[in-house]
Structure formats: structure tokens, C-alpha cells
Amino acid sequence: SAEREVLTWEMFGTAGRALAQEIADDGYRPDLILSIARGGLFVAGSLGYALDVKNLHVMNVEFYTGVNERLDLPVMLPPVPNAVDLSGARVLVADDVADTGATLKLVRDFCADHVADVRCAVIYEKPHSEVKCEYVWRHTDRWINFPWSTLPPVVEGEDQVLDA
Numbered sequence: 001s002a003e004r005e006v007l008t009w010e011m012f013g014t015a016g017r018a019l020a021q022e023i024a025d026d027g028y029r030p031d032l033i034l035s036i037a038r039g040g041l042f043v044a045g046s047l048g049y050a051l052d053v054k055n056l057h058v059m060n061v062e063f064y065t066g067v068n069e070r071l072d073l074p075v076m077l078p079p080v081p082n083a084v085d086l087s088g089a090r091v092l093v094a095d096d097v098a099d100t101g102a103t104l105k106l107v108r109d110f111c112a113d114h115v116a117d118v119r120c121a122v123i124y125e126k127p128h129s130e131v132k133c134e135y136v137w138r139h140t141d142r143w144i145n146f147p148w149s150t151l152p153p154v155v156e157g158e159d160q161v162l163d164a
């Protein structure tokens with residue numbers, strides 16, 4: 001569909017609570033939440049409060065367009081989480097969306113070598129994602145507008161358009 005999926009700030013609040021409830025009902029009690037910057041930071045913050053988990057970590061993953069290869073590859077940017085911090089932990093990976101799933105596959109594989117258990121929570125999962133997340137608020141095949149990235153960055157001296 002050409003139409004977009006629009007997540008408002010208010011719906012984001014609802015989604016965070018619903019995701020946390022899914023996780024709690026499943027009996028999963030993570031030792032730490034690993035957020036994928038930047039979109040995953042919002043989800044991780046929301047889940048951190050709702051699940052009463054204070055141990056939050058961040059991982060920076062970006063897509064890299066290969067020079068020789070025409071494929072898009074996600075790459076981890078430093079600093080990479082310390083393997084000692086993850087060792088033996090029950091980890092909850094938090095991100096905004098699993099689209100191709102390549103980002104979450106990279107993070108999940110990175111964790112798998114060190115942790116006791118790793119599970120993924122996302123607000124949205126698309127049908128073609130190569131990673132099937134354990135906890136998903138909604139499924140969609142549309143392009144999603146997230147409230148934190150819908151507006152362009154602010155420009156110095158510009159009047160704020162509050163209702164855009």
C-alpha cells in the first residue's frame with residue numbers, strides 16, 4: 001500500500017505499555033535492555049520503566065553501502081557493548097521496527113555468543129523480516145512515520161512549527 005502507517009506520540013505510549021505487558025505475560029524477565037540507536041532508544045526507555053529494568057545499554061548500528069557490493073549491510077559502530085556486561089544475561093533487544101530484519105539479526109548474532117537468552121521487542125515488524133521478533137506490537141508492510149523522525153532537524157534561528 002502507498003499509504004503510510006503513522007505512529008503518533010500518544011500511540012507510542014500505548015504501544016510501549018502493550019509491548020511490556022506481552023513480555024511480562026510471557027514470563028520473560030530481562031536483566032538488561034539493549035537499545036538500537038537511535039529509534040530503539042525510545043522503545044527501550046519506555047520498556048525500561050514499564051518492566052522496571054534500570055540496566056539499559058545502547059548499540060549503534062548503521063547501514064553501510066558497500067563499495068564493491070551493491071548490497072546494504074548493517075554495521076556496528078563503536079563503542080560496541082562490552083561482552084563482560086552481557087555475559088550470562090537475559091537480554092531484551094529493543095528497536096522501533098524490524099524491516100528487512102538485518103539490523104536485528106546482526107545484534108542477535110552478536111549477543112548469542114555471550115548471553116543466556118536474547119529476545120527482540122519491536123513496535124512494528126514487516127512480513128519479510130528475516131528475524132521473527134518474540135514481542136511485536138503491530139505488523140505492517142507499509143512505510144512507517146515515527147513521531148521522533150517525522151520532522152526534519154531544527155535549524156538555528158528558525159521559528160518552530162509546532163503543529164507540523
Ligand code: 5GP
Nearest residue numbers: 039097098099100101102103142143144146
Ligand atoms: P532493518 O531493515 O535492518 O530491519 O531496519 C533498519 C532500520 O531502518 C530501522 O531500525 C529503521 O531505523 C529504518 N526503517 C526501516 N523501515 C522503516 C520504516 O518503515 N519507517 C522508518 N521511519 N524507518 C524505517
